[in-house]
Amino acid sequence: MTPTDGGPRARYREQTRGEIKEIALRQLAEGGLAAIALTRIAKELGLSGPALYRYFASRDDLASALIRDAYDDLAAAIRRAAESSAGLPPRELLRALGGAYRAWALDQPQRYLLLYGSPLPGYTAPPDTLLRARAALGPILRVFEGGRPGPAVLPVVRQMEAWAGRDAQVAGWVAEYVKDAASTAGCALAGAVMSWTRMHGVISLEVEGQFTGMGHDPRALLDAEVDTLAETFGLD
Template structure:
């Protein structure tokens, strides 16, 4: 069944919103979140200040759209990496591929990565649905830890994640089908620790903290991911 055709007004509104976000992303790349200014955007688009508010009623509303888009794109990159793995790929190889996809996406557009994983924007409160967006990024990591044997070093994290799933039905409902028949606590611990490893390495790299230090970001991230795989006894 064919979708309903948009009216010219609806198409114009969608195009204008897209143009506004494009300009905001350019400002973000040039100077971070502090550089995103609705007045400057309005001038560039050719709208008055009040007219711009018909498309985004505040800077926070615009940032929320940019955050949702960034999470969706990152989740798509991770899912594509998961789908591209050869049949029978080892858990360690899968973990490396997923982490590498996150790094590749971040290196290509560091301003968008820092928007969702960098320093929180002062005074900004993300709406609850962005939690689902963040979970979409981590979802493909959970099945990697099916059959894992956590070492003593990560066992406290597994215990806390297990208690979390037992206490929060929404967390359990999200994690259970993604744990691939394994322990939800183990899968959650593995995914959260992978996120911590990735954010530490990738965040420092994209913000320029590794410049001049004589190592490659991919090599460092792979070493960290392999140490995590060792901690869970992944093949």
């Protein structure tokens, strides 16, 4: 049953939760996660403080909802890029996924920083956000399943292979995206994680304005990072 199947009261609750999240996202854009204030949200909606807590138990609860939504939205953007680029050679597919990652971050910089920026002091994200984060990286696993990793990355490949061997959840995650996960998990995981670190490095600097005044196109820099990694993993 979906939230809208429970009658008018359930629909009103979901509508109000959506309005709360919209205001919180606006506050987030104004001053980051620390700027989210439940009292200000309640005042804007014409609710009392106690009434607002019927929808979100705390600011951390609201932050968790925003983080879940952001990961789901990012994962959907990466999945759409993977579907629209199906059939491309692995190297070109990796470029396409990196471009989708960058486009989402530039379109919604505050949501990107919510996921990957400075954490809120004392806040711990709930365990289910890890599954959502992995969903965003899932299509990248598939890019590397046929990779031929060079000597420079073999230590990482072996470590990732061991990780999948001792963690059934990680092995299951890889198996969702990779056909022969038993033999290619190490390469797929190493490629996905290293893609994430390279993409995140370039995109975070761009989102934060660190490239302002420099004489390059950040997309060209991202493509160069991706191509270098593809070369290291022997992707066609």
